[in-house]
Amino acid sequence: MPKDQKPRRPKAETPKGFRDYFGAEVTERGAMLARIAEVYRHYGFDALETSAVETVEALGKFLPDVDRPNEGVFAWQEEDRDWLALRYDLTAPLARVYAQHRAQLPTPYRRYAMGPVWRNEKPGPGRYRQFYQCDADTVGTPTVAADAEICRMLCDALETLGIARRDYVVRINNRKVLNGVMEAAGVLDPADPDRFMHERGIVLRAIDKLDRLGTEGVRALLGEGRKDESGDYTKGARLSEEQAQVVLGFVEARGATGAETLRNLTDLCGQTQTGAVGIGELTQMAELLEAGAYGTDRILLDPATVRGLGYYTGPVFEAELTFEILGEDGKPRQFGSVAGGGRYDDLVKRFTGEAVPATGVSIGVDRLLAALRAKGQVAHEEPGPVVVTVMDRDRMADTFAIVADLRNAGIRAEAYLGNPKSFGAQMKYADRRRAPFAIIEGSDEKARGVVQVKDLVAGAQAAQTASLEEWKDRPAQQEVTRADLVAHLQRLLAK
Amino acid sequence: MPKDQKPRRPKAETPKGFRDYFGAEVTERGAMLARIAEVYRHYGFDALETSAVETVEALGKFLPDVDRPNEGVFAWQEEDRDWLALRYDLTAPLARVYAQHRAQLPTPYRRYAMGPVWRNEKPGPGRYRQFYQCDADTVGTPTVAADAEICRMLCDALETLGIARRDYVVRINNRKVLNGVMEAAGVLDPADPDRFMHERGIVLRAIDKLDRLGTEGVRALLGEGRKDESGDYTKGARLSEEQAQVVLGFVEARGATGAETLRNLTDLCGQTQTGAVGIGELTQMAELLEAGAYGTDRILLDPATVRGLGYYTGPVFEAELTFEILGEDGKPRQFGSVAGGGRYDDLVKRFTGEAVPATGVSIGVDRLLAALRAKGQVAHEEPGPVVVTVMDRDRMADTFAIVADLRNAGIRAEAYLGNPKSFGAQMKYADRRRAPFAIIEGSDEKARGVVQVKDLVAGAQAAQTASLEEWKDRPAQQEVTRADLVAHLQRLLAK
Numbered sequence: 001m002p003k004d005q006k007p008r009r010p011k012a013e014t015p016k017g018f019r020d021y022f023g024a025e026v027t028e029r030g031a032m033l034a035r036i037a038e039v040y041r042h043y044g045f046d047a048l049e050t051s052a053v054e055t056v057e058a059l060g061k062f063l064p065d066v067d068r069p070n071e072g073v074f075a076w077q078e079e080d081r082d083w084l085a086l087r088y089d090l091t092a093p094l095a096r097v098y099a100q101h102r103a104q105l106p107t108p109y110r111r112y113a114m115g116p117v118w119r120n121e122k123p124g125p126g127r128y129r130q131f132y133q134c135d136a137d138t139v140g141t142p143t144v145a146a147d148a149e150i151c152r153m154l155c156d157a158l159e160t161l162g163i164a165r166r167d168y169v170v171r172i173n174n175r176k177v178l179n180g181v182m183e184a185a186g187v188l189d190p191a192d193p194d195r196f197m198h199e200r201g202i203v204l205r206a207i208d209k210l211d212r213l214g215t216e217g218v219r220a221l222l223g224e225g226r227k228d229e230s231g232d233y234t235k236g237a238r239l240s241e242e243q244a245q246v247v248l249g250f251v252e253a254r255g256a257t258g259a260e261t262l263r264n265l266t267d268l269c270g271q272t273q274t275g276a277v278g279i280g281e282l283t284q285m286a287e288l289l290e291a292g293a294y295g296t297d298r299i300l301l302d303p304a305t306v307r308g309l310g311y312y313t314g315p316v317f318e319a320e321l322t323f324e325i326l327g328e329d330g331k332p333r334q335f336g337s338v339a340g341g342g343r344y345d346d347l348v349k350r351f352t353g354e355a356v357p358a359t360g361v362s363i364g365v366d367r368l369l370a371a372l373r374a375k376g377q378v379a380h381e382e383p384g385p386v387v388v389t390v391m392d393r394d395r396m397a398d399t400f401a402i403v404a405d406l407r408n409a410g411i412r413a414e415a416y417l418g419n420p421k422s423f424g425a426q427m428k429y430a431d432r433r434r435a436p437f438a439i440i441e442g443s444d445e446k447a448r449g450v451v452q453v454k455d456l457v458a459g460a461q462a463a464q465t466a467s468l469e470e471w472k473d474r475p476a477q478q479e480v481t482r483a484d485l486v487a488h489l490q491r492l493l494a495k
Numbered sequence: 496m497p498k499d500q501k502p503r504r505p506k507a508e509t510p511k512g513f514r515d516y517f518g519a520e521v522t523e524r525g526a527m528l529a530r531i532a533e534v535y536r537h538y539g540f541d542a543l544e545t546s547a548v549e550t551v552e553a554l555g556k557f558l559p560d561v562d563r564p565n566e567g568v569f570a571w572q573e574e575d576r577d578w579l580a581l582r583y584d585l586t587a588p589l590a591r592v593y594a595q596h597r598a599q600l601p602t603p604y605r606r607y608a609m610g611p612v613w614r615n616e617k618p619g620p621g622r623y624r625q626f627y628q629c630d631a632d633t634v635g636t637p638t639v640a641a642d643a644e645i646c647r648m649l650c651d652a653l654e655t656l657g658i659a660r661r662d663y664v665v666r667i668n669n670r671k672v673l674n675g676v677m678e679a680a681g682v683l684d685p686a687d688p689d690r691f692m693h694e695r696g697i698v699l700r701a702i703d704k705l706d707r708l709g710t711e712g713v714r715a716l717l718g719e720g721r722k723d724e725s726g727d728y729t730k731g732a733r734l735s736e737e738q739a740q741v742v743l744g745f746v747e748a749r750g751a752t753g754a755e756t757l758r759n760l761t762d763l764c765g766q767t768q769t770g771a772v773g774i775g776e777l778t779q780m781a782e783l784l785e786a787g788a789y790g791t792d793r794i795l796l797d798p799a800t801v802r803g804l805g806y807y808t809g810p811v812f813e814a815e816l817t818f819e820i821l822g823e824d825g826k827p828r829q830f831g832s833v834a835g836g837g838r839y840d841d842l843v844k845r846f847t848g849e850a851v852p853a854t855g856v857s858i859g860v861d862r863l864l865a866a867l868r869a870k871g872q873v874a875h876e877e878p879g880p881v882v883v884t885v886m887d888r889d890r891m892a893d894t895f896a897i898v899a900d901l902r903n904a905g906i907r908a909e910a911y912l913g914n915p916k917s918f919g920a921q922m923k924y925a926d927r928r929r930a931p932f933a934i935i936e937g938s939d940e941k942a943r944g945v946v947q948v949k950d951l952v953a954g955a956q957a958a959q960t961a962s963l964e965e966w967k968d969r970p971a972q973q974e975v976t977r978a979d980l981v982a983h984l985q986r987l988l989a990k
Contacts, residue, residue: 010552012594012846015579018546020592026542034529042902044909044928045881051513052547052581052611053569053623058504074548074579076571084510086547097515099507102550106927110913116547130546141912147892149910291892292899351507353736385539396640396788403785405539414539415644417636419601432601433539 002482007307017123018130024382029369032133032161038362040112040136043149048111050093052118056083058096060350074120075192086118090135091360098139098358099351107140114365125328128366128388135341137360139348142277144281147315147343147359150287154339154361155298156318161368162377163321168338170300172317175342177265178204178250178306185246188280189241201310202237206310211336215248224251253303257401258286261301278314285315307342313360316342325374335371339363354478384413384434386489389427390420391442396448402439403484409486411493430456438490451485453478455492519877527601527656527860528609528629534652535607535631538644543606545588547613551578553591558805570616582612583676585630586842586855589747593634593853594846595785602635609860609910620823623861630836631856634843639776642810642838642854643783643986649814649834650793656863656870660814666797667812669777670837672760673745673801677771679763680741682734696805697732702746703803706831710743716911748798753781756796773809785875810854811837820869830866835857879929880907881984885915886924886937893941897934897980904981907987915958924950932984936977948973950987 014020020030037047056075077084078265087093090113098104098109114134136153138146152168158168182188187196187203206213206221213221218227222244225236239247246268253264262283269275282301289299307316318338324332342360372378387401399415406413414433416426430438440452455476480488516524532542551570570580582588585608593604609629618624629647633641646665653663659708677683682691682698699718701708708716708803715721717739720731734742741763748759759776764770777796786796802811814834819827836856841849867873883897901908909928910923925933935947950971975983 009846009848010555011550012553012591013550014546014591014595015548015550015573015577018548020546021655022541023541023543026544030542042907044907045883046518047519047525049516049521051509051515053510053513053613053625055506055508055510058507060505074571076569079512082510083631094510096507100509101515106924112907118548130548138912141561141914143891144914145895145910146912149895149912288892292895301627308989351504353504358904368967387539396638397783400640400644400783411536412539414605415640416643417633417638417641419636429601 015358019128024379027382028378029132032365032369033132036134036157036161036365037114038110039160040440041158042384043110043153045110045112045136046359048094048097048113049114049115050090050097052086052116053084054087054093054096056085056325058068058351059085059087059092060347072120074118087494088118088119089224089345090115090362091137094135094137094139094348096359098348098352098356100369102140102356107349108146109139110136111139112136113335113352124150126409132365134363134365135356135360136298137341139358140356142345142357144285145288147317147322148285149343150359150361151289151299151317152292154296154317154363155294155343156341157363158319162372165297167323168298168321170281170298170317171300171305172284173277173301173303173305173339174315174316175306175312176274176278176314177222177269177282177303178207178278179246180269180272180278182273183272185243187237187243188274188461190273199237199239203247204237204241204306204310205308206237207247208273209307210251210304215251218251219244219248229313232422251304254301258296259302261303262286264304269299279395281314290395307340309342309344311344311347313345314343316340317361319363321371326373334449335367335374337364369470383432384430385414386437386439387426387430387433387435388413388415388439388441389423389430390416391406391440393420395443395446398441402441402451402482404408405486406489409490411489437492445479449482450479451484453488453492510624511748512616514623518876521871524627524860524864524879527864528627530655531629531652531858531860532607532609534648536656538605538631538648538651540607540631542588543608545582545592546611547581547584547611548579549582551580553846554580554587554843556584567615569613578815584612585610586632586839587626587858589630589632589634589855590795590842591846593843593851597635597847603629603641604634606634607631610631613976616904625861630855631857632836632853634853635851637840637852639780639810640783642929643780643814644921645836645856646794646812647703647787647789647853648782649812649836649858651777651790652858653814653834657867660792661819663793663814663816664795665793665812665814666800667777667780667810668796668798668800669773669780669810670801670807671769671773671809672764672777672798673702673773675764675767676742676745678767678769680734682732682738683769685768691842694697694734695761697730698734698742699801700803701806702742702799702801705799710746712744713746713802714739714743714978724850728731746799747798751864753791756798757781757809760798776809789927799979802835803918804837804839806839806842808840808869810837811835814855814858816866818870822864830869832859832864833866875927878931879925880909881912881932881934882921882928882930883908883934883936884913884918886913886935890941891894892937893936897977898945899938900981901984906981906984932987934980940974944977946977947973947981948975 033192073085073088075083075085096365111456116130117133118130121129139204151172155169179188187199189195201221206218210218217226221236222239223236225231225234250268253261253268260281265279266335268281278338286301305316305318308493318337320336320337326336327333339361343359347356369378386406388399402413416428423466438454438456445451566823568580568583570578572578611625612628613625616624648666649665674683677695682694684690698717701713705713712721714733717734718731719731723729745763748756748763748778750756752758760774765774800811800813813832815832817831819831822828834856838854840850840852864873881901883894885894896912898908911924913924930951933949933951940946
């Protein structure tokens with residue numbers, strides 16, 4: 001029984017970068033996750049839920065921002081034992097699970113997972129340190145059929161959520177093609193793959209920021225470096241102008257058709273072994289997708305799509321919403337990426353020493369919800385329960401009986417449980433609850449076997465000030481017999 | 496692009512005390528949470544989801560094990576800033592949320608919350624450091640009608656989950672009655688409530704362990720202390736024999752009827768002011784519950800139910816499953832408590848300085864699932880997808896076309912994406928996936944416009960060794976035209 005420490009009260013605040021979600025925010029996300037899970041399951045993926053906590057050792061350092069390899073996670077040390085951390089994505093735990101349980105799991109192992117992940121980043125506007133991911137991965141097969149399947153499933157999931165066929169596009173590319181280009185540009189030596197690794201990392205992250213930085217920004221990062229608007233300087237990869245031109249040629253290799261894009265890529269790096277393999281995989285994926293009617297209205301070959309993560313080894317893909325929404329500044333803007341993924345053949349190998357090819361996708365559910373909300377496709381609020389007011393504290397059993405009748409008939413309902421003295425306060429409460437109806441059973445109504453049904457949607461404006469008598473006079477109020485109450489409300493709610 | 500560190504591989508292990516949940520374990524818990532949420536919502540409770548992370552200051556130290564006030568949570572310090580921690584329950588975050596957002600929230604505020612909580616405890620068999628809670632609370636009203644409502648809702652939730660009317664009981668009691676008894680026993684001085692606080696804490700926790708320790712164990716803890724089986728010594732409250740007798744009289748005050756129990760309690764502590772108030776609240780709650788037909792077949796007045804948490808201030812309640820299950824030792828045993836809660840009028844006051852009465856319940860979903868599984872009411876596994884085998888890697892588009900046809904017809908289906916060379920491996924895979932059927936379309940089937948449908952439930956035993964030819968000979972295999980495949984499978988799956 002803790003003592004009140006009077007001199008100092010704790011602050012009632014969410015930690016910086018975290019937030020609370022109320023009502024519809026919670027139920028809509030839950031509904032969205034359930035709908036995506038249904039698509040994943042339908043494709044044969046099985047559920048997996050790992051704990052939020054992993055050993056730092058098992059997680060590894062695969063956050064996008066490899067410039068700060070020791071940051072990015074929330075971590076602590078167990079007394080005299082391991083360092084533990086909150087997972088920063090759902091892929092690292094999957095690699096650990098597959099390595100740990102592979103003897104019992106089917107191969108290939110298709111699994112889906114959904115839940116919060118945590119990033120120890122500087123919080124910013126609209127940027128939280130806990131957010132939801134919703135992933136599906138196939139572990140244990142090298143075939144690009146697995147990558148193609150995941151792209152189809154991503155399209156199906158987005159359409160199931162109500163995103164129309166031409167309101168999104170899934171851009172696909174292949175890291176092997178990028179590596180072929182790196183080789184052609186002289187920043188990848190097949191005989192010594194570790195050489196220029198640092199430079200290639202800078203190139204990768206520069207291309208990934210093309211949307212934001214534009215061609216000239218990327219060119220600066222391929223060369224000496226770039227100062228951003230805040231004055232921060234990012235060191236460049238120090239490529240020569242000729243080398244940078246090869247890389248930029250790749251980024252801009254998208255042709256009018258997929259076939260033209262593939263021809264451009266072949267010109268750029270078809271002569272390298274890795275590049276040729278990558279172009280072959282990209283061709284095969286596009287063919288499999290088109291054969292299933294997942295054609296260019298949904299899937300686009302786009303060399304500029306590279307994904308920022310270092311661990312991808314083959315196909316990469318990214319879903320982008322193509323409709324415009326109003327930004328915080330009131331100007332229309334593209335919403336951008338809401339899902340992405342790719343093939344990562346070396347993550348499980350960290351644990352087992354054996355190559356275990358894998359591929360997967362992650363849907364950013366919070367971003368997607370924000371997009372659908374901005375588009376007006378998802379409601380901001382949900383209707384409240386019917387509120388049964390309390391006229392007499394000693395007749396609470398009567399109030400409960402009305403509420404029970406409504407609930408038993410499938411109507412969401414509650415008794416007013418605050419201080420019943422002020423009727424205005426009860427109406428204010430019902431208003432704040434967004435109650436569609438309030439029920440009134442005063443002692444004279446009780447004696448006459450009737451109740452008053454108040455339509456609050458019709459009468460919402462007056463709710464702040466009206467007295468009980470004023471309320472009874474409003475046209476939006478009807479008297480019905482107690483026996484007919486349930487049927488009456490069912491009729492009203494069905495409208 | 497991280498380098499492989501060859502000399503040392505990370506261990507693929509969950510941290511101690513954590514575990515992974517696969518397939519049905521995840522989906523069944525999800526289904527159970529959804530069903531409980533539906534009951535909570537129906538009662539007018541709104542969803543709230545707070546982040547897993549809170550400031551240590553906001554969480555406060557309210558873990559049941561107050562003997563170790565600095566332990567019990569996973570905590571870490573932000574760089575030059577606050578200490579943060581993972582929430583250990585869903586009540587402490589609610590108190591913080593209500594204090595922070597009360598101007599925008601309705602009063603009373605009914606909310607439900609579900610999600611994992613974390614306890615930094617020594618892990619033991621079946622005892623994990625992350626587990627799910629599923630709470631509903633009403634904040635901002637002192638009326639015991641709110642407590643009664645929550646007890647009704649708890650009964651409804653348990654019955655909605657398939658727990659039959661006499662397979663559970665909700666025991667109710669009141670901390671004010673306990674305090675009245677403490678006063679009668681001379682371990683609570685209304686003029687100086689801080690006096691004997693330590694002793695009362697020991698008494699509370701001793702009574703809470705009555706089930707496990709028996710009357711004599713509790714008596715020892717009320718007196719000098721007690722050595723448990725492991726040899727650990729727990730210091731007692733050092734009450735005199737007379738004092739201990741008063742407390743034990745309370746614990747055993749349950750009569751044959753509720754009315755008799757209330758008379759016994761009145762004899763014990765009705766003369767104290769607090770005791771009389773508590774008995775009044777308990778009487779009122781029982782009346783409200785019985786008026787709604789939540790009578791003694793579901794609700795039981797039980798003075799031995801006190802709950803271990805220090806912060807309760809009035810009504811307390813606990814749901815217990817009354818059926819027997821087989822324990823780990825093969826012997827039948829009672830399953831025990833699966834949910835509990837009570838009134839805590841001072842938790843929000845920590846933040847605001849103003850009294851904010853509140854009451855709530857927490858359902859231990861993982862325990863409840865374990866009970867239903869032990870009783871055979873929840874399946875351990877779910878059926879797998881139809882597996883379409885791959886006879887020819889170059890005809891993957893054909894395989895995908897079959898899978899797409901099945902999925903479009905609402906049938907969960909997948910293509911085999913492993914190495915297709917060994918047909919036996921494909922059958923082993925289908926077996927491990929618990930696939931009800933496998934589909935085979937070799938090149939001759941393709942030429943003839945037919946497919947083979949293999950009934951794997953019938954043929955599961957032979958799956959380990961059979962060759963393709965042996966499989967085709969089995970009676971559990973049927974040839975159907977490709978055009979008729981979907982309808983054929985729909986007929987089989989509907990059986």
